[in-house]
Amino acid sequence: MDALARFPGSYWRDLFDSRVGRTTWPYGSGVWSKKEFVLPEIDSDHIVSLFEGNSNLFWAERLGREHLGGMNDLWVKQCGISHTGSFKDLGMTALVSQVNRLRRAPLSRPINGVGCASTGDTSAALSAYCAAAGIPAIVFLPADRISLQQLIQPIANGATVLSLDTDFDGCMRLIREVTAELPIYLANSLNSLRLEGQKTAAIEILQQFNWQVPDWVIIPGGNLGNIYAFYKGFEMCRVLGLVDRVPRLVCAQAANANPLYRYYKSGWTDFQSLVAGTTFASAIQIGDPVSIDRAVVALKATDGIVEEATEEELMDATALADLTGMFACPHTGVALAALFKLRDQGIIGTNDRTVVVSTAHGLKFTQSKIDYHDKNIKDMLCQYANPPISVKPDFGSVMDVLQKKLNGKV
Numbered sequence: 001m002d003a004l005a006r007f008p009g010s011y012w013r014d015l016f017d018s019r020v021g022r023t024t025w026p027y028g029s030g031v032w033s034k035k036e037f038v039l040p041e042i043d044s045d046h047i048v049s050l051f052e053g054n055s056n057l058f059w060a061e062r063l064g065r066e067h068l069g070g071m072n073d074l075w076v077k078q079c080g081i082s083h084t085g086s087f088k089d090l091g092m093t094a095l096v097s098q099v100n101r102l103r104r105a106p107l108s109r110p111i112n113g114v115g116c117a118s119t120g121d122t123s124a125a126l127s128a129y130c131a132a133a134g135i136p137a138i139v140f141l142p143a144d145r146i147s148l149q150q151l152i153q154p155i156a157n158g159a160t161v162l163s164l165d166t167d168f169d170g171c172m173r174l175i176r177e178v179t180a181e182l183p184i185y186l187a188n189s190l191n192s193l194r195l196e197g198q199k200t201a202a203i204e205i206l207q208q209f210n211w212q213v214p215d216w217v218i219i220p221g222g223n224l225g226n227i228y229a230f231y232k233g234f235e236m237c238r239v240l241g242l243v244d245r246v247p248r249l250v251c252a253q254a255a256n257a258n259p260l261y262r263y264y265k266s267g268w269t270d271f272q273s274l275v276a277g278t279t280f281a282s283a284i285q286i287g288d289p290v291s292i293d294r295a296v297v298a299l300k301a302t303d304g305i306v307e308e309a310t311e312e313e314l315m316d317a318t319a320l321a322d323l324t325g326m327f328a329c330p331h332t333g334v335a336l337a338a339l340f341k342l343r344d345q346g347i348i349g350t351n352d353r354t355v356v357v358s359t360a361h362g363l364k365f366t367q368s369k370i371d372y373h374d375k376n377i378k379d380m381l382c383q384y385a386n387p388p389i390s391v392k393p394d395f396g397s398v399m400d401v402l403q404k405k406l407n408g409k410v
């Protein structure tokens, strides 16, 4: 930070702005366009990048206007529109690049592979970046708890996939033990290299608002590395003079997997890990988050809030987002459901500039959408379901249906 502070904030803003849209290696990546803030000492030849970052900031105009009491400054940061379909690419490029550097001469460290425990997105990102670099990847997955789309990613990318009959927290405990014994580098967000890459999403948001600071940023939380990464990105920009304040952060959890929410509600006095229950937001089905202390730092420093969402709330919020032009994953639904609640309580105001962080691509989680639109979820109304209409293949039948539809009778 001392070295970076030798230059004024305007220097960094201009430098980062000058790299947007560049193809010069590695600055076309949203992460490496901020190389000096991420991993300054790395040689560009050692970087393993798939041109991650630079994701769209979606103006959720209709959702805000029609469903959130006329909110007019609501944005969704589409971190899931990325090479492997989640924000994990941002951190994995930093981590795998550093491993690549360590394995090569002159350092030539004996790292035989890189490993992680995963609910499906970290494993996909690790496998893709390792495959691109020719580094062995080992992933520990909780059997039958991740989507098929997520499962096929490491398989296709040639990783060693261990499907374990336990939950994510069990996988996490095992990978920590294994990486302590074998020359396998740990790729979960315990490793701060991941957070260095992930924090660039926060800097990118500031840049996309022409270095204006939003009032609120809402982030779904599981293992809790990302909430800290966002805080770090915002705080770094404040300390180095790129902006003059930081936004208030909201961490949103599924009610079925909510150890941070419970801790927050206890006034930060009583943290209890738990066995996470099943949730459609399966990538945040985590009961013993490794970055719990970092999350508390981030929330306290930003006057932050923790909210939770039930299964029905998160699925309805996801459906509404989709009906207004998105294709959100259930984790984004958790964050949107938290926004609905904070708007109802009057905590987030109509004119507050608010960013919801979308963490994965909806196409990785289609089964829950299929079940919702089929109204095939036990004890759930599925009030925004839009099932397909079966019609006989003749002109009269088709016309009947369309006329009823146009008259609002279907």
Ligand SMILES: Cc1ncc(COP(=O)(O)O)c(C=O)c1O
Pocket (backbone or CB within 6 Å): 086, 119, 121, 122, 189, 220, 221, 222, 223, 224, 225, 226, 227, 283, 284, 329, 331, 359, 360
């Ligand atoms: C899609 C998705 N959203 C949100 C999260 C939560 O991020 P974190 O574990 O950093 O809290 C994860 C992973 O945990 C994820 O895969």
Ligand SMILES: N[C@@H](CCOP(=O)(O)O)C(=O)O
Pocket (backbone or CB within 6 Å): 116, 117, 118, 119, 120, 121, 122, 123, 187, 188, 189, 190, 222, 223, 225, 283, 284
């Ligand atoms: N959702 C994550 C859970 C692990 O989180 P990490 O950020 O610590 O790797 C996943 O996709 O595996």
